[in-house]
Amino acid sequence: MKNDKKNDDRVIPIAPLDRLIRKANAERVSESAAKELGIILEDLGKEIANRANDLAKHANRTTVKDSDIRLAYKQWSERM
């Protein structure tokens, strides 16, 4: 119920997240667990994407490249 609103602007589908948890040798995975992981990964993804976009602009590019994502992730990890 309370996830309905959050789901509206979520982009990662549930099925692959469920599979990701099953790969960690989980016997069973609740649907809410897969959703929760989706919320967490999307939040992290948004933070990295925002940083990557700033880095691309800083390099006078309109295209976000993999090198922007890599540096954004490095900076984000070091921040914690």
Added chain:
Amino acid sequence: MKNDKKNDDRVIPIAPLDRLIRKANAERVSESAAKELGIILEDLGKEIANRANDLAKHANRTTVKDSDIRLAYKQWSERM
């Protein structure tokens, strides 16, 4: 090319990752950028899933629940 092997066991599709980066106001997004973000998020997802599975087992459950994911993420964040 060098991503081919990594893609074999990747589960999150590229399209939603591309959308996630576009949402950060990126004008254009290279395909390799979306792939790179996928690799990063899946690695994080696996770490959280492994912890969540340990926590479920520790609580004598065979089902991974959202509370396992939440505590796993909390512990993972604090670890860094």
